[in-house]
Amino acid sequence: MERAIFLIFNRSNKVNWEDRDSIISKKVESIVRDILSKQDKLIRITRNEIGRRLGNNTLLYKYLDKMPDTKKVLDKYLETLEQFQVRRILHTIKELERNKSVVKEWEVVRKSGLKKEFAEKYRYLIDRELR
Structure with a gap:
């Protein structure tokens, strides 16, 4: 069917x-x-x-x-790789904030599974969202 x-x-x-x-x-x-x-x-x-x-x-x-x-x-x-990475970072931050009171940048990078070059590229986004 x-x-x-x-x-x-x-x-x-x-x-x-x-x-x-x-x-x-x-x-x-x-x-x-x-x-x-x-x-x-x-x-x-x-x-x-x-x-x-x-x-x-x-x-x-x-x-x-x-x-x-x-x-x-x-x-x-349809998502580009960059759009997906941003969605993944925002999701990770929300998830970590739900479980912890203080979230560190390295935790977001690690849990999001970002490679070094992408972590540098999105550092501003991570910093902005953690404030």
């Missing part, structure tokens, strides 16, 4: 891209909300991750030009 959303054809056995686009765009939004709601392990929102959860990566790579609504949803939610 889940596979049925990918098999939308009109009477002449051609794919009805408008219907497929409508269904897939709603499904993509649902997947993104699910990824963002998980607080235990943060996952970067990528086309590949969404496609994997959708069960059909090909649609998001090969046929995206035929699905404008889905493209808009993806453009709205």
Whole structure:
């Protein structure tokens, strides 16, 4: 039954891209909300991750030009590495503040899993959020 959303054809056995686009765009939004709601392990929102959860990566790579609504949803939610790192830092700070009264910069860097070059790049953000 889940596979049925990918098999939308009109009477002449051609794919009805408008219907497929409508269904897939709603499904993509649902997947993104699910990824963002998980607080235990943060996952970067990528086309590949969404496609994997959708069960059909090909649609998001090969046929995206035929699905404008889905493209808009993806453009709205896909994260760059930098955006994901900022989200991870903010999440880590919030989590540490919930458990401790005083949070140190090195704890945020370590728990966020940032490499040295990224820790330097986001030092201003960490300092600003810890004040």
